[in-house]
Amino acid sequence: MAKKGEPEYRWNSGPFQIGIVPDGGAISRIDWIRPDGKGIINLLRPVTPEAIASGNPSNLGCFPMVPFANRLAFAEFEFDGRIVKVPANRPPSPHAIHGFGRSSEWQIERPTVDTLRFNHKHDDPQSGFVYVAWQEIKVTEGDVTIEIGVRHLGRTPMPYGIGLHPWFPGGEDVSVAFIASDSFATDEDMLPTARTVIDLGRDFSDGRMIRHNLALDAHYAGWHLEADMVWQDAGYSVKMLASDSLSNVQFYIPEDGKTFCVEPVSHVPNVHNRPEFKELGDLVVLDNNQTLTGTMTLIPTLHETPDSGLVDEDEVFGKPGNRDYSLVD
Structure with a gap:
């Protein structure tokens, strides 16, 4: 178990090291021991001690989104005849x-x-969001x-949305494939304004x-609940499958292309304030x-490609018999 003051908990199960x-409920790493015995592959973007110490889950591998995903305009919405206000949590932006x-313990x-499970409780009677949330890794x-x-x-009832925000390693050789039916035009704050064709x-x-779409930040509806990601030079791929409840996906590629996000979510961003998007x-x-x-x-x-871009398992975790999969500084 994690001890107070020690920021990362390690768990080893099967061929994966998690x-x-x-602080923030983030997954810092999902390391996969190669079945051919040639080291490990970091499925999420590489994590550094500085990123772990930063206290910012956005610097890590994957963080939770609850009780809503992506952006909420001006950090408020109307529900059941009243205005619900939440913190605007990315200053100076006025939005939530x-x-x-991701800001909870x-x-x-x-x-x-x-199986590993972790949870947090949120109690804000003023907004109406009183809940327990969990993540369970199987x-x-x-x-x-x-x-x-x-x-x-x-x-009293409240409207909820959920999602996961994984960051994957980018690069010149990385490709992504998924199918969706709809996308959205957005304003300067990346809030959806209209349904559009893809x-x-x-x-x-x-x-x-992904190198052909740098700085892309797009939301999709009606996706087929799966994405295929290929790291050609490193010689591996990852298929993502999502449940029916995560019916939408946000796709983000930063300008430098060193990482990218395929985020399965349950709703359109800011659908709280845009009832015309509910069907999507x-x-x-x-x-x-x-x-x-x-x-x-x-x-x-x-x-079956050359072993470039691999991480040596012993360099990361120490020699067999001397590995500590529990807590690190």
Whole structure:
């Protein structure tokens, strides 16, 4: 279990080595031991001690989004005849983003052989968001599944949304493929303004190298709940599968192309304030003790290509018999 003052919890299960940062509930790493015995592959973007110490989950591998995903205009919305206000959590922007989970302390439960669960409670009667949220990581020999869930504990119903925000390593050789039915025009604050067709610059149905779409930040509805990501030079791919409840996806490629995000989410950003988008991905109104859950599964596969871009397992974790998979500074 994680001790107070030690920022990263390590868990080893099957061929995967998982890191959790309780401050923000972020997954710091998902390292996959290659089935051919030639080291490990970091499925998420590489994490540094500085990133772990920063206290910013956006610097890590994957963080939770709850009780809403992506942007919420001016940090407020109308629900059930009243105005609900939440913190504007990315100053100087007047908007809220990614919910409250990534700014909360998560408690890690004692893991089993193949399952690790961690959770946090949020209690704000003034806004109406009173809930317990959790993430549960389930490992098999071939994949890792992350469940994000929330249970409403308030006396009156509230609208909820959830999502996961993984960061993957970028590069000149990386391609991404997924199919969706709709996308959105956005304003200067990246808030959706209109439903649009998926133009050539946002069409990844046949797979495209991310280097051709730097600075892309697009939301998609009606996606087919799976994405294929290929690291050609490093010789591996990852298939992402999402549950039906994560019916939308946000795709983000920073300008430098060193990382990218494929974010399965349950709703259109700012649908709280744009009822015309409800049919393309709505919030779920939960009454007391009702839950909303979603899952993302990552399935890595090796390709027959040279072993470039690999991490030596002994360099990261020490020689066999001397590895500490629990806590690091």
